Amino acid sequence: MIPGDTIATATTPDGGEITLIRDAAGFVITSDDRVLMASRKHGSERAMAEVACPPLQTHERPRVLVAGLGLGFTLRATLDRLPPTAEVVCIELIEAIAKWHRGPLGPVADHPTDDPRVTLEIGDVTELIKAIGPAEAFDAVLLDVDNGPVPMTVVGNWWLYAAAGLDGLYQAIRPGGMLVVWSVGQDDLFAGRMQEAGFATEVVSVAPRSGRRVGSRYGQAHVLFVGRRQAAS
Numbered sequence: 001m002i003p004g005d006t007i008a009t010a011t012t013p014d015g016g017e018i019t020l021i022r023d024a025a026g027f028v029i030t031s032d033d034r035v036l037m038a039s040r041k042h043g044s045e046r047a048m049a050e051v052a053c054p055p056l057q058t059h060e061r062p063r064v065l066v067a068g069l070g071l072g073f074t075l076r077a078t079l080d081r082l083p084p085t086a087e088v089v090c091i092e093l094i095e096a097i098a099k100w101h102r103g104p105l106g107p108v109a110d111h112p113t114d115d116p117r118v119t120l121e122i123g124d125v126t127e128l129i130k131a132i133g134p135a136e137a138f139d140a141v142l143l144d145v146d147n148g149p150v151p152m153t154v155v156g157n158w159w160l161y162a163a164a165g166l167d168g169l170y171q172a173i174r175p176g177g178m179l180v181v182w183s184v185g186q187d188d189l190f191a192g193r194m195q196e197a198g199f200a201t202e203v204v205s206v207a208p209r210s211g212r213r214v215g216s217r218y219g220q221a222h223v224l225f226v227g228r229r230q231a232a233s
Contacts, residue, residue: 002028004022004023006021007022007027007100008020010097012093013094013124014154017031017032018030018031018036018094018096018097020104020105022104025038029070029071029097036070036147037070037071042071043206043207044207045073045074045144045182046073046077047204047206048074048077048078048180049074049077049078049081049142050077051180051224052064052140052142052226053077053082053140055178056081056139057082057083059083059086059139060085061087062086062087062140063086063137063138063139064087064089064138064141065128065141065142066078066088066091066144067141067142067144068091068092068125069091069097069098069113069120070097071108072101072105072109072113073109074144075088075090075112075113075118076110076112078142079115079117079118082117086117087119088117088118088119089119089121090118090119091123091125091128092120092122093123093124093154095122101113124154125145125157126156126157129165129172130168134171136172137171137174137177138172138177139173139174139177139178140173140177140179140180141173141177141178141179141180142180143181144181144182145160147184148183148184149161149190163193163197166193166194166196166199169197170199170229175229175230176231176232177228178226178227179194179225179229180224180226180227181194181225181227183224183225184223186203186205187225191225194225194227198229200230201228202225202228203223203224204223204224204225204226205223206221206222206223207222208222
């Protein structure tokens with residue numbers, strides 16, 4: 001049992017249970033007593049936007065997908081680094097998390113779902129990626145729906161990290177665009193699959209709290225798999 005006060009519980013699409021807990025350091029969301037995310041450690045989530053968004057600040061109308069609302073830190077950091085003309089789609093599988101953002105979680109990341117640039121969708125990111133055509137492609141996709149390339153929240157997410165899913169993600173990103181995948185740790189095989197899908201791939205290790213790069217020794221660091229699609233010639 002995770003210590004703290006239970007604020008709410010909900011059932012995941014595959015029958016598991018998630019719990020919103022308030023503790024001395026803020027909020028924690030657990031899945032069947034395993035910590036999914038905690039407000040005291042959000043540096044690496046914000047780092048996703050710090051990597052992906054600077055090249056988009058001069059775009060006339062950048063379009064970004066944030067996959068996984070969570071506690072809202074990635075979405076907030078994305079909004080803070082994009083122009084007023086940006087379009088941001090945020091997809092969250094678990095409807096209860098979106099509801100919690102209209103209640104106790106709203107202030108945690110300064111109400112990112114209230115921003116008029118945001119379209120919040122409740123659904124499965126795998127289905128969204130499969131359905132995207134060239135007209136709906138994104139300049140950046142920030143993927144944080146699992147603990148990394150080994151799915152934890154939803155078993156069906158394995159598709160995202162396999163060759164077929166990476167091919168789909170490649171097609172869902174405009175030429176010159178970027179994919180950033182959050183992971184709790186390193187995975188050389190996944191980095192190799194990104195390269196095979198056509199992405200110019202970099203593996204960035206970041207500190208969980210500050211989001212700063214921590215060099216080549218990973219230790220307890222989180223990892224961002226950064227893939228760039230070649231710009232149109």
